[in-house]
Amino acid sequence: SSGINAEYGVAVYPRMKLLTDYPQAVLGLTFNFGALMGYTAYTGSLLSLTPLALYSAGICWTMVYDTVYAHQDKADDRIVGVRSTALRFGDQTKPILSKFIAGFGWALFLAGLAAGMGPTYFVTSFLSSCMLLRGLSLVDLNRPHSCWEFFIMNKNIGLLVRLGAIVGNFL
Numbered sequence: 001s002s003g004i005n006a007e008y009g010v011a012v013y014p015r016m017k018l019l020t021d022y023p024q025a026v027l028g029l030t031f032n033f034g035a036l037m038g039y040t041a042y043t044g045s046l047l048s049l050t051p052l053a054l055y056s057a058g059i060c061w062t063m064v065y066d067t068v069y070a071h072q073d074k075a076d077d078r079i080v081g082v083r084s085t086a087l088r089f090g091d092q093t094k095p096i097l098s099k100f101i102a103g104f105g106w107a108l109f110l111a112g113l114a115a116g117m118g119p120t121y122f123v124t125s126f127l128s129s130c131m132l133l134r135g136l137s138l139v140d141l142n143r144p145h146s147c148w149e150f151f152i153m154n155k156n157i158g159l160l161v162r163l164g165a166i167v168g169n170f171l
Helices: 001-019 023-031 033-043 048-073 074-080 087-117 119-140 144-167
Strands: none
Touching: 023 033, 023 048, 023 087, 033 048, 048 074, 048 087, 048 119, 048 144, 074 087, 074 119, 087 119, 119 144
16 A cells, blocks of 8 residues: 555656645655655564654655756746746755755664664765765756756765665674
């Protein structure tokens, strides 16, 4: 039943671009639902800080990368009536996304504490937050190619978090 809830989010996401200024939040809630499903499937319970913190970290991360991604299309979006956090946040995008990056880092930290992860996990989580902040400081939100480069860089964030989670179980 959890998987069906996630699929509902996937189905409504495109429509949210016409109904709300926050479709990136809907995407974050949907894309990161796997943290809850996976933890529940593995442990048989959702009653832990770990999956909720991971879910929160994923939502914060999605808000960051997808808001920057949405800046690529903001001129066309205004014309056709598509809504986004890029348009809503406007000139305040970087300060707002900095707060989401802080939330991402704190949520990863809490997840690691709750799961009893080793030091490697915390180092890679910190580095991933630093990489996001550095990328955000460098991206030119008025240049679509710069936004695209930031978006693509996020695969490295995901790899670093995953590596930290795997190795952090042992070291």
